[in-house]
Amino acid sequence: MSLKSFPKPSELAVPAGAEGWEKIYPYYLVFQDKLKEQEDAKFWFCDSQHWPTVFKPFETIGGEFAVKCLGQYNARHLMIPNANGIEFRVHLGYLYMSPIPVPEDQIAARVPLFEQRVGHYFQNWDQLLKQWHVKVKGTIDEMETISFPKLPDMVPMEDILSGKGKDGSEKLLESYDRLIQLAYQNWQYHFEFLNLGYIAYLDFFNFCKQVFPNIPDQSIATMVQGVDMELFRPDDELKQLAKLAVELRLQPHFSNTDDVDATLSAVAAAPGGDRWTAQYEAAKDPWFNFTVGNGFYGHDKYWNEHQEIPLGYIADYIRRVDEGQEIMRPVEALIIERDRIIEEYRDLLEGENQALFDAKRGLAATAYPYVENHNFYIEHWTMGVFWRKIRELSRMMQAEGFWTEPDDLLYLGRNEVRDALFDLVTGWGVGAKPIGPDYWPEEIERRRGIVDALKTARPAPALNTPPEIITEPFTRMLWGITTEQVQQWLGAGVAVEGGGLRGMAASPGVVEGLARVVTDADQLSEVQQGEILVATVTAPSWGPIFGKIKATVTDIGGMMSHAAIVCREYGLPAVTGTGSASTTIKTGQRLRVDGTKGTVQILDALIPDAGDPELLVAGPGAHSHSHV
Amino acid sequence: MQSNDYVQFFDGGIEPRLETLGGKGASLVTMTSAGMPVPPGFVVTTAQFDAFMAEAGITRDIHELLAGLDPEDMSQVDKVSAAIREDIRSRPVPQAMREFTVGAYEALMSRFEAPVPVAVRSSATAEDLPDASFAGQQDTYLWLEGVKAVTEHIRQCWASLFTSRAIIYRLKNNIPNEGLSMAVVVQKMVNARVSGVAITMDPTNGDRSKITIDSSYGVGEMVVSGQVTPDNIKLDKVTLAVISEHLGDKHAELVPDAAAGRLVEREVDDERRGRRSLSDAELTSVAQMAKRAEKHYKCPQDIEWALDADLPDGENLLLLQSRPETVHSSKASTHTAPQPVVSGGYFSGFSAGTLKPSI
Numbered sequence: 001m002s003l004k005s006f007p008k009p010s011e012l013a014v015p016a017g018a019e020g021w022e023k024i025y026p027y028y029l030v031f032q033d034k035l036k037e038q039e040d041a042k043f044w045f046c047d048s049q050h051w052p053t054v055f056k057p058f059e060t061i062g063g064e065f066a067v068k069c070l071g072q073y074n075a076r077h078l079m080i081p082n083a084n085g086i087e088f089r090v091h092l093g094y095l096y097m098s099p100i101p102v103p104e105d106q107i108a109a110r111v112p113l114f115e116q117r118v119g120h121y122f123q124n125w126d127q128l129l130k131q132w133h134v135k136v137k138g139t140i141d142e143m144e145t146i147s148f149p150k151l152p153d154m155v156p157m158e159d160i161l162s163g164k165g166k167d168g169s170e171k172l173l174e175s176y177d178r179l180i181q182l183a184y185q186n187w188q189y190h191f192e193f194l195n196l197g198y199i200a201y202l203d204f205f206n207f208c209k210q211v212f213p214n215i216p217d218q219s220i221a222t223m224v225q226g227v228d229m230e231l232f233r234p235d236d237e238l239k240q241l242a243k244l245a246v247e248l249r250l251q252p253h254f255s256n257t258d259d260v261d262a263t264l265s266a267v268a269a270a271p272g273g274d275r276w277t278a279q280y281e282a283a284k285d286p287w288f289n290f291t292v293g294n295g296f297y298g299h300d301k302y303w304n305e306h307q308e309i310p311l312g313y314i315a316d317y318i319r320r321v322d323e324g325q326e327i328m329r330p331v332e333a334l335i336i337e338r339d340r341i342i343e344e345y346r347d348l349l350e351g352e353n354q355a356l357f358d359a360k361r362g363l364a365a366t367a368y369p370y371v372e373n374h375n376f377y378i379e380h381w382t383m384g385v386f387w388r389k390i391r392e393l394s395r396m397m398q399a400e401g402f403w404t405e406p407d408d409l410l411y412l413g414r415n416e417v418r419d420a421l422f423d424l425v426t427g428w429g430v431g432a433k434p435i436g437p438d439y440w441p442e443e444i445e446r447r448r449g450i451v452d453a454l455k456t457a458r459p460a461p462a463l464n465t466p467p468e469i470i471t472e473p474f475t476r477m478l479w480g481i482t483t484e485q486v487q488q489w490l491g492a493g494v495a496v497e498g499g500g501l502r503g504m505a506a507s508p509g510v511v512e513g514l515a516r517v518v519t520d521a522d523q524l525s526e527v528q529q530g531e532i533l534v535a536t537v538t539a540p541s542w543g544p545i546f547g548k549i550k551a552t553v554t555d556i557g558g559m560m561s562h563a564a565i566v567c568r569e570y571g572l573p574a575v576t577g578t579g580s581a582s583t584t585i586k587t588g589q590r591l592r593v594d595g596t597k598g599t600v601q602i603l604d605a606l607i608p609d610a611g612d613p614e615l616l617v618a619g620p621g622a623h624s625h626s627h628v
Numbered sequence: 629m630q631s632n633d634y635v636q637f638f639d640g641g642i643e644p645r646l647e648t649l650g651g652k653g654a655s656l657v658t659m660t661s662a663g664m665p666v667p668p669g670f671v672v673t674t675a676q677f678d679a680f681m682a683e684a685g686i687t688r689d690i691h692e693l694l695a696g697l698d699p700e701d702m703s704q705v706d707k708v709s710a711a712i713r714e715d716i717r718s719r720p721v722p723q724a725m726r727e728f729t730v731g732a733y734e735a736l737m738s739r740f741e742a743p744v745p746v747a748v749r750s751s752a753t754a755e756d757l758p759d760a761s762f763a764g765q766q767d768t769y770l771w772l773e774g775v776k777a778v779t780e781h782i783r784q785c786w787a788s789l790f791t792s793r794a795i796i797y798r799l800k801n802n803i804p805n806e807g808l809s810m811a812v813v814v815q816k817m818v819n820a821r822v823s824g825v826a827i828t829m830d831p832t833n834g835d836r837s838k839i840t841i842d843s844s845y846g847v848g849e850m851v852v853s854g855q856v857t858p859d860n861i862k863l864d865k866v867t868l869a870v871i872s873e874h875l876g877d878k879h880a881e882l883v884p885d886a887a888a889g890r891l892v893e894r895e896v897d898d899e900r901r902g903r904r905s906l907s908d909a910e911l912t913s914v915a916q917m918a919k920r921a922e923k924h925y926k927c928p929q930d931i932e933w934a935l936d937a938d939l940p941d942g943e944n945l946l947l948l949q950s951r952p953e954t955v956h957s958s959k960a961s962t963h964t965a966p967q968p969v970v971s972g973g974y975f976s977g978f979s980a981g982t983l984k985p986s987i
Contacts, residue, residue, distance in 0.1 A: 212837035213830075214862075216869045344866040348836045508869060510908065596869050 004490045005465040008040050009091050012460060017453030021092065024057050024447050026413055029064070029090045044089065044096035044463040045481050049556045050296055052536055054093030054454040056410040057447065058390070058417065061180075062296040062383070063088065063095050065187035072188070073195040075100075079113040080195070093454035096463055099475045121196050125366055132192060136377050139186045143385045146175045146182075148393040150400075151428050169425035176421055179389055180414060186382045193370045200367035204360040211353055212345065217559045218508060222568060223342050223361055226369035227334050230376050232569065234290045234303070235543030237283040238310055239327050242317030244279055248272035251318050257311035264307075286381055290541045292521035295379030298391075298410045301521065302384045303541065312525060313544035320547070327547055329569060372565060375540060393417075400424055401437035403444050411444040411451070461489045461579075479558065489579070501578040501585075503553070505598035506564035509573035512603065513550045517587045532591050536582045538563040546570045551593040553581045553600050567595070575600050634676040634725055635732040638669055638815075648673045650751030650811035663920045664947045667936065668739065669815030670732045671751060676725050677786055677810050684719040690790070691805055699799040705792045713787035721779070729782065733775050733814065740938045744816055745771045748778060750785035751811040771817060778814060785812040816938070818946060819884055822905045823848035823934035824858055826918040827953055828865065836928065838871065839863045839915045843905045845896050846881030848932050848948070856880055859904050861911060868915050875904060910935060913945045921950040928953035 009031045014021065022030045031039050051063055071085015084100040102110065121128060155167050201224060208220045245251060250273060253266040264280075267273045284304055292309060293300035303310045317327050342361065349357050394409030402420060403409070409417060420436050427434030466486045475481045488502070516531040518524060524545055527533060533549045537556045543566065546552075550572065552563045557576040567574035573595030575581075581600060585591065590603040631640030636649065636657065644657035653671035660666055681687050693708050721729075737743045750767035767788040769781040788794070789810050798805065824843035829836045844851045844858035851858045857876035864871055878901050882891045906914065914933055921929040932949040939946075 212864075213833065213835050214864075214871045215837060216864055216867060216871070218869065219864060219867050222867075341866050345837065348865070505869075508867065 006462040006490075007460055007464075009044075009089075009096075009463055010036070010040075012092060013457075014092065015453045015457045018092070018450050021450050021454055024411075024413075024450055025055070025060060025090050026415070029060060029088075031089055031091060039089075040464055042087070042098045042464060043466045044091075044098045045475075045479065046459040046461055046463075047095050047097050047479065048459055049479070049537055049561065050294060051095045052556070053297070054451050055090060055095070056298065056451055057413040058410040059297055060090060061183065061414050063090070065184055066190070066296075067095075067097065069184075069187045069191045070195070071100075073191045077192075078117050078195060078199075079110045080199070081107045081110040081114050091463070092457065092459070093451065094459035096459075097479075118196065118199065121193075122200070122363060122367070129193060129370065132189060133377075136186055136189050136382070139182050139189070140377075140382055140385055143179065143182045143382070143389065146179050146389055148172065148175060148389070148396045150396055151425070167429060169429060172425060173418075173421055176393065176418065179386065179393075183382065183386050186378055190374060190378045193367070194374060197367045197369075197371040200360075200364040201371070204364035207356060207360050208345075211349060211357070215345075216505065218505060218568070219341060219345070221559055221564075222338055223345070224364040224368045225338070225565065225568065226365075226372065227331055227338065227569070229369060229569075230373040231540050232329070232543065233376070234283075234287040234310075234541065235313075236329075237287050238313050238544060239317055241276070241280055241283060242314050242321055242327065244276055245314065245318050246321045248276055250276055251322065254311070254315040254318055257315045258308045260307045260311060263311055289381040289384040290376070291380055291384060292524075292539060292541050294537075294539050295383035298387055298407060300383075300387060302380075302388070304384070305388065309541075316544065316548070329547075330571060334569065334571070380540070397421075397424065397436075400434070402434075402440050404441055408440075408444050411447045412440070462486065466490075485577070500592075500599055500601035501553070501575070501581055503575040503578035503581070503598050503600070504558055504564070505594075505596055506557070506559055506561070506576040507552075507567035507572060507574035508596040509551070509571070510592070510594045510596065511550045511573055512590065512592045515553075515585045515587055515589045515591050516549075517582055517585055519582055532593055534581050534585045534587075534591075535563075537561075538566070540566075542566075546572065551591075551595065552576075553578060553585070553591070553593060555579055555582050631670070632728065634673055634679070634728045636671045636673055637732070637735075638666060638671075640670075647753060648675060648811065650674070650753050650813075652749060652751035653811045653813050654751075656813065656815070659924075659947065659950075662924045664917060664924065664950065665943070665945060666948075667816045667818050667946050668939075669736060669746065669813060672729055672732075672782055672812040672814065674753065674809035674811050676728070677812075679725055680719070680721055680786070683722040683725075684716075686715055686719065690715075694795065694799075694805055697795065697799060699796045702792070705795055709790050709792040709795055712790040716787040716790070717780075717783050721783070726779065729779060730775050733778055736814070736816065740816075743773065744819070744938050745773050746778060747813075747815050747817055748772055748781040748785060749813045749815070750788050751813050752789075753809060753811075782812045782814070786810050816936075817884065818847070818934050818948065819937045820847040820934035821845070821937040821944075822910070823932070823948075824851050824905075824914075826914055826931050826933060828918050828922040828928045828930075829953060830862060831953075837865050839865050839868075839918050841906075841911065841914055841918075842876075843911075843914070844876060844878045844881065845900060845905055846883045847891060848934060849891070850880065850882055850893075852932070859906070861904075861906070863911070863915050865915075865919065868912050870911070873904065875902070877901060878905060906935075909941075910945070917945060917947055921947065925950065925952065930954075 050066070055063065067086055067088045074080040075084040080102075082102050084102055087098045087100055089096050151169065151172065155164075159166070159168075204224060205217075205220050208215050208223075245254065245267075248271075250267055250270055253263060253270055253273075257263050264277070267280075268277045288302070288304035288307070288310060290303045290310075291300040292302075292306075301309065320327050346354060346357055390409065391407060394403075395406050397403065397409060397420065398406055402424070403411075412420060420440065423434045423436045427436075468483075470481055470483050470486065511532070513530060513532045515534050516527050517534045518527065519536055521539065521542070524542060527545050527548060529548050530550055531548075532551045532553065533545060534553045535555070537554055538552065538561075540562055546566050547570065552567050552572060552574040554561065554563045554574075554576045555578055557563055559576075561576050564574050564576050573593050575593055575595055575598050578584075578600060585600075585602060592601040592603055594600070631637050631642050633648075636642055636653075638656050638660040640657075641661070642657070644654040644661075646654045649657060649671045653673075656666050656669070657671070690712050693712060697705060697708060699705065733746075736746070748769045767785045769784065772778055772781055789808055797803075822843060822845055824841060825848065826839060826841045828839055830838040830840055839862070841861045841863070842851050842858040843861065844856050850856045856878055858878060859873065859876045861873040862871045863869065878896050880893055881896050882893050884890075885892045904911075917933060918929060918931050921931050929950050930953045931947060931951075934946050934948055936944045936946050938944075
């Protein structure tokens with residue numbers, strides 16, 4: 001059977017107003033005319049899970065650092081026998097990826113290197129992971145010390161007296177360079193254990209698929225997943241704060257949490273309020289370094305800078321506690337069920353296979369929790385501090401007249417920012433006006449127009465001709481890009497009985513309920529008790545919502561996506577990677593979500609015929625784990 | 629109506645004893661309490677038979693009649709057998725005993741919207757009769773309706789202790805007539821709406837992590853004999869997730885005709901043919917029951933099951949038979965998986981030791 005093809009990059013229409021978009025990104029990030037033949041021969045899939053919206057020029061930093069550092073661990077650190085890294089390009093504002101295989105004849109030679117390197121990590125896991133936490137925290141601490149103050153009118157007298165001989169501009173340049181370096185550093189650390197977590201998981205996964213043919217992916221995930229993960233910690237902190245507020249009878253002070261200062265001072269002044277305030281302050285550091293997004297965009301809102309978000313969640317939890325609801329996750333029941341599943345599969349094996357099962361599962365269960373937990377330290381904490389510092393710099397330069405809006409720095413590439421800084425210190429140093437204020441505002445307006453125009457088009461799910469069979473393990477695992485998935489995008493999938501959507505059976509169970517479509521974190525407050533959340537993609541900080549809803553349906557994401565993991569944690573059905581749920585389903589429609597089969601039916605009268613091609617899952621978006 | 633020394637419900641929660649319930653009765657109680665619901669019913673215990681015999685005062689006469697018998701003298705054996713059985717059938721059952729039986733029957737009927745037919749079967753303690761299956765086949769009375777028919781057939785079963793064949797068997801094997809007793813099972817006739825088989829493995833490859841279910845409308849005979857193509861569903865044994873399903877044609881069904889006391893074949897309409905014969909919840913229940921049977925008997929099982937039209941949802945799944953799965957059993961006992969030892973994945977070249985986690 002010959003597969004249909006996805007469009008070539010050159011075949012995608014440039015949205016009106018986005019002409020010249022290539023030039024707002026670095027030269028090495030866009031497809032090259034001179035390489036057209038080679039680039040068109042490769043299969044590229046869009047990672048819209050991590051980068052669902054168009055990059056502003058500065059924001060490519062997250063994509064570049066993340067995918068580069070992922071690749072280096074495959075290709076240079078661990079010498080993964082059959083997989084190098086992933087090439088990536090920005091096309092029309094979206095990120096496309098193409099995994100690089102290892103040539104057949106080199107695989108064998110890499111095996112002993114791989115064993116030695118991976119073996120070292122697995123044998124010294126605890127110690128190395130402990131060290132990782134120290135390194136990562138050190139990076140964050142140093143990042144926190146960076147600041148971008150306005151340059152002084154003159155060199156301070158003490159620098160004259162001490163004979164320092166420098167004007168301080170070098171500090172500004174260093175600070176910027178150091179901030180970029182520190183971000184790069186933690187992105188390197190990010191993958192130090194992540195690939196290992198996936199390797200251990202894949203090893204157990206492949207073993208299970210052999211001894212238990214067709215075992216559901218869900219079962220394998222359940223057997224290695226941690227139940228009490230650090231990623232749930234911020235949400236758990238809010239729940240504890242809600243319970244304490246109820247215990248101290250502080251409920252009346254949470255009536256208008258949008259006013260953060262008034263709420264916090266009213267609570268503090270109330271009897272017992274000091275105890276609550278102390279617990280709140282303790283929870284903030286570090287657990288409020290938590291974004292409503294995924295850490296990859298400059299517009300992400302972090303809890304510690306938008307405390308109305310966690311306070312709103314606390315207020316909602318208080319209401320639910322008052323209504324007699326149990327807000328804590330059923331951790332004990334989940335552990336019992338997980339242990340039952342492990343035990344029952346294990347009992348099906350004998351002898352050497354049982355020993356292998358124990359070894360491989362043990363390894364995966366040791367390594368896998370990192371896959372979730374690292375997310376808090378890098379995407380949330382590190383990037384939270386990073387973006388805060390970038391905003392500080394952007395505002396300083398805005399004050400110097402470089403641009404008009406506070407966050408306009410994002411319309412410059414990170415190396416252009418370095419140029420603008422040199423422009424600033426030069427002008428300042430010589431006592432003249434820098435050039436930037438006459439150059440950047442107009443250029444930024446032009447770029448803003450291009451980015452806005454690019455945003456009017458959704459990405460293609462993939463580019464060029466897919467391989468007959470997709471075997472590359474990381475692509476399958478991290479992004480859920482399987483042969484079947486690609487078929488679905490190409491419209492060759494199997495229709496859902498009675499009309500509806502098909503995705504990944506990510507968390508078991510069947511429920512019916514009303515849809516609530518959420519395409520932006522700002523809409524989360526609209527979610528009502530007992531609704532079914534329908535979203536492009538979910539983020540870890542949406543935790544409080546999961547205690548309210550009945551099921552989740554996403555456009556993007558695989559078995560290990562955030563929505564899938566959290567739904568299994570909360571015991572809610574989930575269907576992920578439907579491709580188009582958030583655009584097909586309307587808020588208020590009645591849905592039947594079958595998280596065991598991976599189907600979503602729209603039960604309302606306006607059900608188009610089954611087999612309507614519009615209803616078949618056809619992109620956009622790659623499936624993925626949400627936190628590369 | 630509670631279980632007592634004289635009548636004991638399958639689900640009465642009393643520890644089954646072979647001496648009082650007989651082999652069949654004890655097995656039905658055991659299965660019910662292990663979560664393998666057989667068609668509901670009760671056992672008229674050996675204690676009731678003993679009380680009846682004591683009240684009738686015929687035990688001694690019977691022993692005398694049997695004492696001088698020559699097992700080779702068939703016509704004499706037949707004559708004595710007929711006399712004893714006539715005696716048992718015609719004597720009154722003590723009033724208290726009769727009330728227990730009638731009460732139990734009425735309690736059983738009260739579980740259904742309308743009275744349902746029952747089967748009455750003898751349940752011998754092991755040595756009394758040639759063999760249990762022979763006795764079971766011989767003394768099974770189907771489609772009985774009303775208390776009169778039931779009590780009559782209970783005595784019929786009692787009398788079967790003294791068939792010519794049973795008498796000769798005991799004579800030849802020197803089994804004494806003292807202490808002879810008999811329990812009787814009264815059990816609802818299955819009115820199968822949907823039925824089929826379930827195997828606690830994948831019979832195509834011996835994979836024990838699956839449960840395979842065949843399901844079609846009516847009683848299971850057409851599935852077992854291959855007269856219809858049933859729905860075929862494969863589930864994961866641990867999580868009960870559906871792995872694959874194929875809808876069968878299911879063109880016909882056999883359904884009980886209580887009036888005629890037999891099964892009649894009829895066509896299945898297109899709507900029912902086009903959908904799966906089991907709902908999701910029913911499918912899960914069948915799989916759970918198969919799992920319980922495997923756990924109870926400690927080896928892969930091949931069960932027959934039915935959904936009874938007379939019972940409410942949640943209580944209507946019945947286990948008709950459970951036997952060891954034999955096709956793959958030898959294979960399964962040595963290798964639980966298709967491959968003896970699995971290699972591959974990322975660590976194909978690794979020894980297991982290299983992979984030990986540090987904790």
